[in-house]
Amino acid sequence: MSELPIRQDSCALDFLALGAVVHRLDPGVVPFRRARSFDVHVSGGEYNVAANLTDCFGLSTGIATAMVDYGIGELVQNRVRAMGVNTFYKWFEHDGARGPNIATVYSDRGQGVRAPVVFYNRANEAGALLKPGDFDWTEIFRQGVRWFHSGGIFAALSETTADLIVEGMQAAKSAGAINSFDLNYRAKLWAALGGIERGRETMSRIVSHVDALFGNEEDLQQCLGIADPHVDADKSKLDPNSFFEMIQQVVKKFPNIKMVGTTLREVYSSNRHGWGAVLWLDGQRIVSPACQLDVLDRIGGGDGFAAGLIYGLISQRPAEESLRLGWAHGALLPTFPGDVTMATLAEVESLAQGGSARVQR
Numbered sequence: 001m002s003e004l005p006i007r008q009d010s011c012a013l014d015f016l017a018l019g020a021v022v023h024r025l026d027p028g029v030v031p032f033r034r035a036r037s038f039d040v041h042v043s044g045g046e047y048n049v050a051a052n053l054t055d056c057f058g059l060s061t062g063i064a065t066a067m068v069d070y071g072i073g074e075l076v077q078n079r080v081r082a083m084g085v086n087t088f089y090k091w092f093e094h095d096g097a098r099g100p101n102i103a104t105v106y107s108d109r110g111q112g113v114r115a116p117v118v119f120y121n122r123a124n125e126a127g128a129l130l131k132p133g134d135f136d137w138t139e140i141f142r143q144g145v146r147w148f149h150s151g152g153i154f155a156a157l158s159e160t161t162a163d164l165i166v167e168g169m170q171a172a173k174s175a176g177a178i179n180s181f182d183l184n185y186r187a188k189l190w191a192a193l194g195g196i197e198r199g200r201e202t203m204s205r206i207v208s209h210v211d212a213l214f215g216n217e218e219d220l221q222q223c224l225g226i227a228d229p230h231v232d233a234d235k236s237k238l239d240p241n242s243f244f245e246m247i248q249q250v251v252k253k254f255p256n257i258k259m260v261g262t263t264l265r266e267v268y269s270s271n272r273h274g275w276g277a278v279l280w281l282d283g284q285r286i287v288s289p290a291c292q293l294d295v296l297d298r299i300g301g302g303d304g305f306a307a308g309l310i311y312g313l314i315s316q317r318p319a320e321e322s323l324r325l326g327w328a329h330g331a332l333l334p335t336f337p338g339d340v341t342m343a344t345l346a347e348v349e350s351l352a353q354g355g356s357a358r359v360q361r
Helices: 043-056 071-082 137-142 162-176 185-191 195-207 215-222 241-253 303-313 319-335 343-350
Strands: 013-017 022-026 041-045 061-068 088-090 103-109 117-121 143-153 179-183 213-214 257-271 272-281 285-288 291-294
Touching: 013 043, 013 162, 013 285, 013 303, 022 071, 041 071, 043 061, 043 143, 043 179, 043 303, 061 071, 061 319, 071 088, 143 162, 143 303, 162 195, 179 272, 179 291, 179 303, 185 195, 195 215, 241 257, 241 272, 257 303, 257 319, 272 303, 272 319, 285 319, 291 319, 303 319, 319 343
Parallel strands: 013 061, 013 143, 022 103, 061 088, 143 179, 179 213, 213 257
Antiparallel strands: 022 041, 103 117, 257 272, 272 285, 272 291
16 A cells, blocks of 8 residues: 555545646658658646556546647647647737747657657647636535545746646645656756756756655756766666665655656667666655667657556555556557557556566457
8 A cells, every 4th residue: 555645535636746848850770950740749747647647547637737729739639629628718919920829849860870869849839828827726626526636747848837736736735635746857948047066956946845756866966966876887777776875865865755756778779778667755765677668759658657656556555556657658658659658457457567578468
């Protein structure tokens, strides 16, 4: 059973996310400079977790986000609706020329020794305009929310988005919800707001309100200034020992944190990764199995892990089983195109229990 005090009474929402939604243009393995066509994926670190929890795991979820009244906004709304996620929109009017806009992410998947490439156009992004007071948290939380979630990319969008996260977390805590946060450090975003020191100051302020934290070793170092005790270029990325030692520094600095989880990834090529995950839960140290991934589209694996782990904890599964569900769902995500799940709960549970890729007849 989870050591987190997750509400077990009747709640309208199992999970509520706060963040920006984006649309990703994906030409597949073709470098974007040579692209002639592309698929459009709707994404966002916080939204992805909500969509995964609804579509694969059957939970009731919501997203509080910015929405713009133009064609791309309509596209995003249709995709969010198709995934079954409830919406709490702050509306912005598009001026017909300059925005505000739904941000665009450009990516190619890479292939073999050629790495994936991701770049952005977040100019005049509606999500960056969100600020405290834009959502009626009292009304949103009135019918019950078990878990509230946001992330570091949203925190880095503007001067006001971090304040909105804190406002949401304070309301969530008052309403009895768990607060979680995915550090997701992005140096280019923080550079525009004052650099790494400003990022650490902002992230530390947010994390002081957090119960459950997601973040890899780089996130802990860059966002919170936590030192890696084993600086060794030759060590395996799948070795959990240094991560657990870093967690001890995190919980000493932030005693409010009861859970830290992360994926462990060793990149051999764009299409071949080693994959594992670890969970620290109120003093317990739990390590997933390790496996090799054949990667189709690597975007979204971490959000897939977070969704599976959160599902396990909300549904009162044992901690080890919850970690395995996160590890398994995160492993399945890169086998699908796009940023959100196409897996079924049965597939996730089968892999978590030791299933294989043998043909199913």
